Amino acid sequence: MISAHLKKLKRHIELSREEEQAIRDSVAETRSVPADKILIRNGVELSSSMLLLDGWLARSKDMPAGERQVTQLHVAGDFADLHSFTLKRLDHDVATLSECVVAVVPHSRLKELTEQFPRLARLYWFSTNVDAAICRELALSLGQRSALSRMAHLFCELHARLDVVGRADDGGFNFPLTQRELAECLGLTVVHANRTIQELRRRRVVELENRRLTIIDRKGLEGIAEFDPSYLYIERLPY
Amino acid sequence: MISAHLKKLKRHIELSREEEQAIRDSVAETRSVPADKILIRNGVELSSSMLLLDGWLARSKDMPAGERQVTQLHVAGDFADLHSFTLKRLDHDVATLSECVVAVVPHSRLKELTEQFPRLARLYWFSTNVDAAICRELALSLGQRSALSRMAHLFCELHARLDVVGRADDGGFNFPLTQRELAECLGLTVVHANRTIQELRRRRVVELENRRLTIIDRKGLEGIAEFDPSYLYIERLPY
DNA sequence: CGAAGCATTGAAGTGCGTCAACAATCGTGG
């Protein structure tokens, strides 16, 4: 089940036998978590990071009055809080959006791993930097794109990211979020998120039903989104 | 002039003599750059990172039609593109907002530095993770806060960050951005940014003139912003 | 089978955008 994570890493560098084994050995335990649970709470001191093996997670930040912004979605193969290795506590919550399987990686092992394999240290550093790039693209979406373009952009991004770990096909992908959660990703109200989905349906670019997103017109969707995947850094061997 | 950077780092760990010297030695050259220049262009392969010694920089992303979102502001002591060490090319531009002095740090030296001093590797990794936390807070602002609250929040954040490097006082700080640039940080039009400044003035919380931001009512400003600085990770010794 | 959450719809309101004009300031060269 850690194969999705390794698949992602191997897009960037060839892993030696020892490196791959060290990564496998860094997992202390594997846990199953039901949907709608807060896995990591804002501000709490942490001594391990969570590697998502299956399911969907969200990083979210709440306002005093209760409004919520999801700042990142995570799918199989993603480290949900690798940044807690250096930050020690998070500035956001991490919650399950579906039933999830997570691997627990103690910070102590990450320390050994990164000191023993500086190349892996840079690879994992790279990985948190890609998270940051995704967040910058979100800021661009929230600041400049219309609701329609924003939603289309999110769907394009998710398709590209899921494709890397073999969880998407040309027709689309499983999408377990409710419209409320989707709205929280996009900085919209539920009502407007609903109307935006309907507009995408009306334009025959996507369909969304039964927790599955069907992409009907990929080019059309990417056009609405003005999608350029280079910010995802999905390419082979950067160094 | 690198002292602002060291001051920032020393908030988090005590630097040994050797570590501090290694950081100083990592600078290959120092350059002065006029205002309104693109220092680093989106997509270009890089072999060094820029440490800002003095002045203001912005990370910005442009849309095909020309709209621009600033995803981060940088002040003295900040690494503008430490993430280029692992990403190799950026997903955004870095431009000068004022005259700037930057130190050029080759990636080759960063590689040596981080391999020789794993503690510094983690500290610099930490630093890029704080940048990401700041970007998440921006996403929260853009997605959920009103224009007024967003602007107040930015001013609070800048005051806190400038204070760390000794470039703010109780009364405020120098703020070289035009209203257009400020608007680009906040996802607003110039016209509405102008009206928002006026509302902050009317409420007697800040004044903005002659490239200086004066904070008249700190508590009032923080109240409008619902400002909680914990996402900035300004505190002593996380490990 | 009932309750709770989720998706959908309509009507009305508003925060911010757009367009357009003008005033103030700045930088530059004569």
Next chain:
DNA sequence: CCACGATTGTTGACGCACTTCAATGCTTCG
């Protein structure tokens, strides 16, 4: 030191994308 164009700041009128409020049917699940 002034002239002048360019940039920056400010204001008003109007429009619209998105919100708010409220109601209704649809699913899901104990």
